[in-house]
Amino acid sequence: MIKIKETLRDLQDFYSLSFSGLLGIGRRPFYLKDALLQMDYAGAGSLLIVFIVDLFVGMALSLQLSAELSRLGLKMYIGMIVGISVVRELGPVVTALVFTGRVGAGMASELGSMALGNQVDMIRVFGFDPIKKLVTPRIVSSLIMLPALTIIGVAVSLLGGYYIAVFVSHQSGTFYWSSIRNILTIENVLAGAIKPFVFGYLIACICCYSGLSTKGGAIGLRHSTTKAVVMSIVMIIISDFLLTRLLLYVLGFSV
Amino acid sequence: MELLRADSLKKHFEVRRTFASDHRVLKAVDGVNFSIYQDRTFAMVGESGCGKSTVARLVLRLLEPTSGSVLFKGEDIFVLKGKDIKNFRKSVQIIFQDPFASLNPRRTVYDTVSEPLVIHGLTPRQKMKDAVVEIIRQVGLGPETLDRYPHEFSGGQRQRICIARALAVSPEVIVADEPLSALDVSIQAQIINLLIELKKKTKISFLFISHDLRVVQYFSDEVGVMYLGKIVEQAKTEELFEKPFHPYSEVLLASAPKIAKEEKKIERVVLKGEVPSPIHIPPGCPFHPRCPKRFAPCDKIVPELKISQGRLVSCHLWNPYE
Numbered sequence: 300m301i302k303i304k305e306t307l308r309d310l311q312d313f314y315s316l317s318f319s320g321l322l323g324i325g326r327r328p329f330y331l332k333d334a335l336l337q338m339d340y341a342g343a344g345s346l347l348i349v350f351i352v353d354l355f356v357g358m359a360l361s362l363q364l365s366a367e368l369s370r371l372g373l374k375m376y377i378g379m380i381v382g383i384s385v386v387r388e389l390g391p392v393v394t395a396l397v398f399t400g401r402v403g404a405g406m407a408s409e410l411g412s413m414a415l416g417n418q419v420d421m422i423r424v425f426g427f428d429p430i431k432k433l434v435t436p437r438i439v440s441s442l443i444m445l446p447a448l449t450i451i452g453v454a455v456s457l458l459g460g461y462y463i464a465v466f467v468s469h470q471s472g473t474f475y476w477s478s479i480r481n482i483l484t485i486e487n488v489l490a491g492a493i494k495p496f497v498f499g500y501l502i503a504c505i506c507c508y509s510g511l512s513t514k515g516g517a518i519g520l521r522h523s524t525t526k527a528v529v530m531s532i533v534m535i536i537i538s539d540f541l542l543t544r545l546l547l548y549v550l551g552f553s554v
Numbered sequence: 555m556e557l558l559r560a561d562s563l564k565k566h567f568e569v570r571r572t573f574a575s576d577h578r579v580l581k582a583v584d585g586v587n588f589s590i591y592q593d594r595t596f597a598m599v600g601e602s603g604c605g606k607s608t609v610a611r612l613v614l615r616l617l618e619p620t621s622g623s624v625l626f627k628g629e630d631i632f633v634l635k636g637k638d639i640k641n642f643r644k645s646v647q648i649i650f651q652d653p654f655a656s657l658n659p660r661r662t663v664y665d666t667v668s669e670p671l672v673i674h675g676l677t678p679r680q681k682m683k684d685a686v687v688e689i690i691r692q693v694g695l696g697p698e699t700l701d702r703y704p705h706e707f708s709g710g711q712r713q714r715i716c717i718a719r720a721l722a723v724s725p726e727v728i729v730a731d732e733p734l735s736a737l738d739v740s741i742q743a744q745i746i747n748l749l750i751e752l753k754k755k756t757k758i759s760f761l762f763i764s765h766d767l768r769v770v771q772y773f774s775d776e777v778g779v780m781y782l783g784k785i786v787e788q789a790k791t792e793e794l795f796e797k798p799f800h801p802y803s804e805v806l807l808a809s810a811p812k813i814a815k816e817e818k819k820i821e822r823v824v825l826k827g828e829v830p831s832p833i834h835i836p837p838g839c840p841f842h843p844r845c846p847k848r849f850a851p852c853d854k855i856v857p858e859l860k861i862s863q864g865r866l867v868s869c870h871l872w873n874p875y876e
Binding site: 415423424 | 568614616639640643644646650652654655657658660669673674723
């Protein structure tokens, strides 16, 4: 019984933190300096790892498609399939997973050690709202930087796909790019562009909540960081499916 | 003048149920009453886990109580909202135990000390630097430290920064939650002297939480001895140290290390057994399983905290059960 009560209380706290954190964007005072620091950490700091991971994902996808499509004599469609997969699905999801591993884990561990070191209490004693001061800048940074990183990641993936299509599968580069241009319709772009905003919000809320609820020293910190990363990954995958279903329906794709 | 009063303050935590165990409640604070007067220091002493820090967190409204109230200048702090809570936050500050963890490593001394001034809008931006320099001077730090980060300081200096941060908003009450326990003995002396000097200058009241009795004797005006979430004895500092009434206070005082030869010899009594779990508080007097003076009613009847010979004590020896 107590466990059910605890779970309900945790959920209530999580929703409260998520809404207050988001509503904080429009309320004074604005902690612009904190938000910029977080954006620097989340965006500029993650650029290299997003670049590497997305490049190799694009290359691997192109290679797999090339191997399979060559048996059917349809290798000219590599560009189109890589483009659709990356723009609508892989780009946002892979970038969000990388973002969770680097930025989400960082948020949870930083806030966790602040909570253990009484820094969060100190913020409350000063009269700050800890959610406004700590959570809102992280939500803002995730809402801006994850979509930006996703755009870069998608571009890099397409570049990786291009390299394999042209230099390994010996396809025409011009045809590859014209296929990509053809699939960049408003529906496809929207289907991929909405996801990083949702993922960014989820990652920031889950990781901040997990970090701020840290208890029990170093073991507690390990537990909350692990929980933050695992929960974020699971929620990204589930919400990706739900969003895909919803967006395909809303944007008029037939399945 | 009474600034802050805790009234029947209780904080119970529900503990997760385990296999084959009953519903369990951890009574961290169980009906505590005390007052803090202007320009006076009220100290709370007791073993680790007796609920001292929970009291500190309740007094600062960092925790909501299970029942009871904390009145600051006559107003219940748990019902304050909006501007009133902001004023309360400005009036009551805290110094935490661990100066290493309680400072943000990414903020300079200037950022740390100016932060509360900015929040409460106490100083115009153009005069901020002068105000911060003035505050850190009070705690013995120079202006050259303003742009330095916490990792560049020693433990004592960091605690000075924490004190400066607490002083920035000119509070009326400072809760010092074991402010010396993470420091070397030589540094402890410096910090306690600094607190005494500040107290003389600023007339700030303190809730001083410690398990170091020498420091409490030196710094406080009144002492509350806590055991398993309750105050078992409350008296003026000199009276308590002269003659403790409660057997637990006696043992605590006897166990404090002494150096001076002329101090009167107190027979050292070593308590047997562990502190009982606050989840399973013994029936009767909570101290009776370890008490060297226990007798018939102690394991059956809970003693009340009553006045006996001018001080509050919760023991059947001093308040015979009628």
